[in-house]
Amino acid sequence: MRQISRYIDEARNSGIIQNDADLARKIGIGRAAVSLWRSGERAPNENQAAALADLFGKPEIMAEAMATRAKSDKARTMWERVAVALNKCTTFGVLAAVGLIASPPPAEASAQPVQAQASRLHTLYYVN
Numbered sequence: 001m002r003q004i005s006r007y008i009d010e011a012r013n014s015g016i017i018q019n020d021a022d023l024a025r026k027i028g029i030g031r032a033a034v035s036l037w038r039s040g041e042r043a044p045n046e047n048q049a050a051a052l053a054d055l056f057g058k059p060e061i062m063a064e065a066m067a068t069r070a071k072s073d074k075a076r077t078m079w080e081r082v083a084v085a086l087n088k089c090t091t092f093g094v095l096a097a098v099g100l101i102a103s104p105p106p107a108e109a110s111a112q113p114v115q116a117q118a119s120r121l122h123t124l125y126y127v128n
Helices: 004-013 020-027 031-039 046-056 060-069 073-102
Strands: 111-115 123-127
Touching (some): 004 020, 004 031, 004 046, 004 060, 020 031, 020 046, 046 060, 060 073
């Protein structure tokens, strides 16, 4: 399970937030709460986790916070599995977007009809 401080550091490094005080202001909490998250003494509640997930664009934060706050081992395990699945989905989405952006534009297609040699005639277009 990732610590919330790693998400906060990533957000600061990517320019989403300037510092912990900026994060606290953006999600409407006190600076002390962010400090408690960083130290691992507390986990965000579900409203705070939802605000973090939305601000950082990382839905797995919500599941990870719920796993930390879970009262039973079974609930914790299920939330951890959800967090892993969401992280994979987020990573795949980013990789797919980068692949689409980085790939060259398709060449102009041209089509030519090809007649089938069967009892019934069909037109098949070969695109190259």
